[in-house]
Amino acid sequence: MLDTIKENILLPIRAFQLRYLPIIILYFCYGFSSFTSIAQMFWVKDKLSISAIELVELSFWVSSPWTVKILFSQIIDNISIMGNRRQSYIYIGAFCNLLGSSILIALANDYDLTYLGSVYHQLLLSGILVSTGFMIQDLVADTLCAELVNHNASFEEKKYEIGIIQMLGRISLMFAILLATIIGGYIASNYNYSDITWLTLLLPIISVTSSCFLNKNIIQSEGIFNFKISIIGIIIVVISLFFGMLKIPYNQEIVFCFNLILIIFLFKIICTHQDNQTFREITLIGIMLFAARIDPQTGVGIEWWMIDELKFDPIFFGVLRQISFLLGLIGTWLLSGYLLKKDISIIIVVLVLINAILFLPYIGMSYGLHNWTLRHFGFGAKTIAVVDTFIDGPFTAIIMVPILALSTLYAPKYNKPTWFAIAACWLNLALSSSTLIGKYLNKFFIIERGEYSQVSNLLIAKLIIGVTIPLCTVWICSILRSKNKVILNPLPT
Secondary structure (H helix, E strand, O other): OHHHHHHHHHHHHHHOOHHHHHHHHHHHHHHHHHHHHHHHHHHHHHHOOOOHHHHHHHHHHHOHHHHHHHHHHHHHHHOOEOOEOOHHHHHHHHHHHHHHHHHHHHHHOOOOOHHHOOHHHHHHHHHHHHHHHHHHHHHHHHHHHHHOOOOOOOHHHHHHHHHHHHHHHHHHHHHHHHHHHHHHHHHHHHOOHHHHHHHHHHHHHHHHHHHHHOOOOOOOOOOOOOHHHHHHHHHHHHHHHHHHHOOOOOHHHHHHHHHHHHHHHHHHHHOOOOOHHHHHHHHHHHHHHHHHOOOOOOOHHHHHHHHHOOOOOHHHHHHHHHHHHHHHHHHHHHHHHHHOOOOHHHHHHHHHHHHHHHHHHHHHHHOOHHHHHHHHHOOOHHHHHHHHHHHHHHHOOOOHHHHHHHHHHOOOOOOHHHHHHHHHHHHHHHHHHHHHHHHHHHHHOOOEOOEOOOHHHHHHHHHHHHHHHHHHHHHHHHHHHHHHOOOOOOOOO
C-alpha cells in the first residue's frame, strides 16, 4: 500500500524528460493566465460602466476562438511556415497574446484607444486576441504530445509514454492555475490593476522560450487534408466574426446554432472510419458529456453580491480559489485510476448530485443563512464558503479525466489534432450554452450593483437547470444504450 502511494507520488518526477518541456511550458502559460482575474473582477466592478448582461455577452465572444480550433488544426497539420509547423505557430500564438495584452494595458491605464471602439469593444478585441493565442498554442501542445514520444519504442512503450506526457501536461496546467490563485489574491489587494496588467506581457515571452527546448528533428505527424473539414472550419470562423461584429438581436444564439449543426456534421465526417456500433457509442457519449458540461453561469452580479453583502475581499477570493484548485489537483491525482474504470453515465450522475448538494449553502446565504449561523454558532459567510470549498474541491476538475481518456480512446489514425479540436469545440459549445442560459437568467432575474433582491431566485434557477439537463440526458441515453446494447465504458478494465 505504502509502496503504491510512494510510486504514484514520485512517478511525475521520475518520468520527466527535458524534451517534454515545450508541452509543460505551454500548458503552464495557459493555466497561469488567470492570475489577473481577481484584480480584473474588482476593476470592472468599480471602474467600468458595463452591465452584468454585457459582461456575460463578453464571456461568450471571448470563448468563441476555441470553437474554431478545427480550422487551425487543419492549418497546423498541413501548412508549414518558415519550414516548420510547430515553432512558427508557437510564435504566432505568442504574438496574438502580446497584442491582446497590449490593448488591455492601454485600457487599464487610460490610454486613448477610442479608434478601436467603445470600452466594450476594446475588451472584446483584447479577449478574443488572447484567447486565439492560447488556442493556437494549445493545439501545438496537443500535437506535440504524440510527436515527442520515442518512435523507436514498442507500441506498449509508446502508449505508456503518451500517458506520461498527458499526465505531466495536466499537472503543469493545474499547478499553474493554483499558483495563479495564490498570486492573484495578493496582487489584487496590494497593487492597482493598471500596474498588474503589465505583468501579462511576461506570458507570451515565456511561451516563446518553449521553442528553445523543441527538438527540430522530431518527426512531425502528417495530417490528411480534408477539404470538407477545412471549408466547414472557414464557415464557422466567418459566421462567428460576421455576427460578432453585428449588434443585432439574437446574434449569439444564431452563432451557437450554426456552430452546433456544423460541428455535429464534422463529427459525422471524421467518424467515417468507425463501425456503426462504435459510432453510436461515440454519439451517446458525446451527448452525455455535452449535457454534463452545461452549468448555467450566474454572471458577475453574484460576485458583486458576494463582495457587497457577504463581504468577500480580494484576498478571500484568492484563498477560495487556492483551496479549490489545490484539492482539485489532489482529487484528480488520487481518483483518476478509479474513475477510468467506471461507466461515464455513473460518473456524471454522481458528480452532478455532489455539485448540487454543495451549491445549497450559497442559496441558503442568499436567504441569510450566514447571519443565522453567526448569531447561533459564531461563524458566518466566509467560514461557510471555506468549508463548502474544502468539500467541493476534489470534485471540481475530475470530470476532465474521463473526457480526456475517451478522446484518446476513440481518436482516429489520421488527423488526430483535428479530432481533438472537434472534441474540444463540442465541449466548448456546451460551455457557450451555459453562458447563453446564464444570459437569459440574468435578463429574467435582474441583478445590478447594490440591487440584490433577485439573487435567491437566480441561484435556485441555476441549480434546477444544472441538475435537470444532465440527469434527464443521462436517463434518455441509458434507455438508448439498453436498446442498442451499447456499453459506455471510458477505458477497458
